[in-house]
Amino acid sequence: MDYFEYRNGELFCEDVPVKTVAKKVGTPLYLYSYGTFERHFLVFDGAFRNIPHLACYSLKANSNGALVRTIAKLGGGADIVSGGELHRAIMGGIPARKIVYSGVGKSEQELRLAIEAGILMINIESEGEFLLLKKLSRKMRRKVPVSIRVNPEIDPKTHPYITTGLKKNKFGVLWSEASRLYREIAAEENLVPVGISSHIGSQILELGPFIEAVTSLRSMILELKEQGIAVEMLDIGGGLGITYKDEMPPRPDEYAGVVEDKLRDMGIRLILEPGRVLVGNSGIFVTKMLYVKRTQGKTFYIVDGAMNDLVRPSLYDAYHEIIPVVEAAGKTAAADIVGPICESGDFLAKDRQLAEVKEGDLLAVKSAGAYGFSMSSNYNSRMRAAEVLVRGSEFFVVRKRETLKDLTRGESIPSFLEV
Ligand code: LLP
Numbered sequence: 001m002d003y004f005e006y007r008n009g010e011l012f013c014e015d016v017p018v019k020t021v022a023k024k025v026g027t028p029l030y031l032y033s034y035g036t037f038e039r040h041f042l043v044f045d046g047a048f049r050n051i052p053h054l055a056c057y058s059l060k061a062n063s064n065g066a067l068v069r070t071i072a073k074l075g076g077g078a079d080i081v082s083g084g085e086l087h088r089a090i091m092g093g094i095p096a097r098k099i100v101y102s103g104v105g106k107s108e109q110e111l112r113l114a115i116e117a118g119i120l121m122i123n124i125e126s127e128g129e130f131l132l133l134k135k136l137s138r139k140m141r142r143k144v145p146v147s148i149r150v151n152p153e154i155d156p157k158t159h160p161y162i163t164t165g166l167k168k169n170k171f172g173v174l175w176s177e178a179s180r181l182y183r184e185i186a187a188e189e190n191l192v193p194v195g196i197s198s199h200i201g202s203q204i205l206e207l208g209p210f211i212e213a214v215t216s217l218r219s220m221i222l223e224l225k226e227q228g229i230a231v232e233m234l235d236i237g238g239g240l241g242i243t244y245k246d247e248m249p250p251r252p253d254e255y256a257g258v259v260e261d262k263l264r265d266m267g268i269r270l271i272l273e274p275g276r277v278l279v280g281n282s283g284i285f286v287t288k289m290l291y292v293k294r295t296q297g298k299t300f301y302i303v304d305g306a307m308n309d310l311v312r313p314s315l316y317d318a319y320h321e322i323i324p325v326v327e328a329a330g331k332t333a334a335a336d337i338v339g340p341i342c343e344s345g346d347f348l349a350k351d352r353q354l355a356e357v358k359e360g361d362l363l364a365v366k367s368a369g370a371y372g373f374s375m376s377s378n379y380n381s382r383m384r385a386a387e388v389l390v391r392g393s394e395f396f397v398v399r400k401r402e403t404l405k406d407l408t409r410g411e412s413i414p415s416f417l418e419v
Helices: 018-025 034-047 065-073 083-091 108-117 127-140 175-186 208-226 252-263 276-282 312-316 404-408
Strands: 004-007 010-013 029-033 053-058 077-080 099-101 121-124 144-151 191-197 233-235 269-272 283-295 298-303 322-324 332-338 347-355 362-365 386-391 394-399
Touching: 010 018, 010 029, 018 029, 018 283, 018 362, 018 386, 018 394, 029 034, 029 276, 034 053, 034 065, 034 252, 034 276, 034 386, 053 065, 065 077, 065 083, 065 394, 077 083, 083 099, 083 108, 099 108, 108 121, 108 127, 121 127, 121 191, 121 233, 127 144, 127 175, 127 191, 144 175, 144 233, 175 191, 175 208, 191 208, 208 233, 208 252, 276 283, 312 347, 322 347
Parallel strands: 029 386, 053 077, 053 269, 077 099, 099 121, 121 144, 144 191, 191 233, 233 269, 298 332
Antiparallel strands: 004 010, 029 283, 283 298, 283 362, 322 362, 332 347, 386 394
């Protein structure tokens, strides 16, 4: 359910015509629907109303300040993976006590900042990180609430690049090692083992892998209890999939149902780290047709958006629905929708059936709210796109399009090259 729809043949985001925003702000641009994002959070969070829980929005999916602020306003927390995301979460108004920190390579400085801020839980992902935290907690004389991110060795049946809970993945700690680490943590005065965490992958479309993960985490919690280690929080990560094309992901209430089922008698506080399910279908990417190029037997629609703006098609072969902003009638034809970047891998879609569009027309790439802008870059010295948030009949630029000045900010010419 989202608030992007055609009205009289024209695409609207809530009550704002997409064309109006493109005209005002230019293209390419990301357009987010506040109402959709808010609704997704409330539905997801509400699905877990029967158990104590905290939904920590996964900032990596989209860390725009306006979205983070929305989550803060709705009472959600944040799942972060870097010092930068810690900064964004705090700037967005998320209380430190609602922030959880995962990540295989947290630096000493990042851990320090997290300890100073007093976040809810640091998810340890290796023995080395445990040793560093032990040292820091002593030096800083602070009690540090930690959990271990265990690798439950479960196949989430998703794209290999976004599978995280298999033995061959770099994430988490295998249970055999984790249970030993828990004992060491418990013996350490300043480290408090408050939780256990896992995240098995992203864009998961079946309940099975979640059930398996929670079942195995449940038995780990019980095993810890036997050893006198009572963790109070279970963090099951994110990963719930969304519809890009015709996928039928479990609904949040179905997901909540199976999780709740396994945890009812455990007296545990559930931590969730949803990213894509909240923001994926809350955003579109709007791009303009520059040229129609026909070569022998092939049509290319060359648009002003590229892989630096939205890398998912190039990187994961991901499918994003693409529709014209002004509904086009007539027959469809297959075309590759490609950007201006000097790489054959720069495409938004291949062999896509689209009603014939012409130069100057606008296209909307759907489901682009998650891992769209947050994965964008300046490759080919392209300036990153503007981001706009729509609420009802109003729209707000929540990130300006970058300028030429932004491109070279921070660079300097060494004196020997000065003319
Ligand atoms: N928690 C942890 C520890 C994670 O690693 C992730 C995502 C999440 C939560 C949020 O997962 P979500 O609910 O969004 O599935 N760039 C890829 C997705 C990478 C996901 C990485 N981890 C894509 O565009 O599909």
